[in-house]
Amino acid sequence: MDDDGLYSRLKAYEGRPAAVSGTGRDPVNAPMIRHWCEAMGDRNPAYTGPGAIAPPTMLQAWTMGGLGGHPGRARPYEELLALLDEAGCTAVVATDCEQEYLRPLRPGDEVTFDTVIESVSERKTTKLGAGYFITTRTDVRAGPDLAGTHRFRILKYAPARGRTAPRERRPRPVVNRDNAGFWEGVREHRLLLQRCTACAGLRFPWLPGCHACGCPEWDTVEAAGEGTVFSYVVLHHPPFPAFEPPYAIGLIELAEGVRVVSNVVGVPYDKVRIGMPVRLEFRRYDDELTLPVFRGVTV
Incomplete structure (x- = not known):
């Protein structure tokens, strides 16, 4: 299959579900908020006490499937990944995420979510290899209210062949006037x-x-x-x-x-x-x- 034919098939998955009617494994709860804040060193008083809210950046944490994987993943997303595997794009790397916060989550909130395949890019060539960027959008709800939106982007790619193996050099730290x-x-x-x-x-x-x-x-x-x-x-x-x-x-x-x-x-x-x-x-x-x-x- 040529690149144009493959891309047309990939584009057909835009707007289709990646997860439907997902449910958080646990309600929003104070112990998880405390562990998060301790790990981050975040002492904001908004996250403690009777009227506490969850840190907004925990949005994705309430939807994660844990070590057991993603039992709620929808068939179209599995098909999309399988199609890329068949095309030789067998490797995957997470590239970035974006979050929007609309309503604070509080202990006791039951979280539900739906995920949609928002976009599939044209074929891109990167240092890792050529492949396609897939963006999913997850709408996170507390009861009937939309609490936030989480966009997650991966690169599904075919590892580059015939490249000279790079020297084993660690990435250089970013040095600026502050550090x-x-x-x-x-x-x-x-x-x-x-x-x-x-x-x-x-x-x-x-x-x-x-x-x-x-x-x-x-x-x-x-x-x-x-x-x-x-x-x-x-x-x-x-x-x-x-x-x-x-x-x-x-x-x-x-x-x-x-x-x-x-x-x-x-x-x-x-x-x-x-x-x-x-x-x-x-x-x-x-x-x-x-x-x-x-x-x-x-x-």
Whole structure:
């Protein structure tokens, strides 16, 4: 089938359902809100107390199927993916998402949702390979009310062939005027935290102003390097030449009270546990890149 013929068949799926009458696995609830806020370090009082609302950015969380997959996925979406598989577009990568918030969700709300295939792009050539961008739109409701809309975009593509394998170089960090001091510290094997000169609050990642009092003035404190695993995930997929999955990524709570996301090293990925003590070290990945990581301390 030529590209035009395939594209015509793909376009025919626009407007067809990807999920119908989906139901959130759990009602909106305070424990999940608390876990989310703790992981994000979000202390907004709107998310606690008797009149609490859920953080708007949790919109998708209430619709997710969990490790069991997506039992409510509609046949047209499965057919669309199968059609692309048959055309050689067997790989997939999530590219971006957009959310619109129309009504706050509150503990006790029962969430329902419908998902539609909103658009399929023309064939695009990317560094990963040639394929098609698929955008789905999920309308999330609390009772009869539309609470928000979540658009999710993937690239379904045929892996590029005949390319020279890239050197195993990790992506370079984005250095700008707001975080340049942090990366200067890393080059000196120092993990620097910002400290507000008005309220003495510590913060990480680096920001142009204090999130607690708004003061734009700050100095730095060097972290001692001791911490514990506050939360973690194990990344299995997708493989990338610079990385060797599976590996553990931890949300590390430093002794100073702030949290840092970094790799947990020195222990098998399946032995990482919440509460595990860790110690800062600096790992050199190539001539240009050194990163702070945290070595698990077994007791």
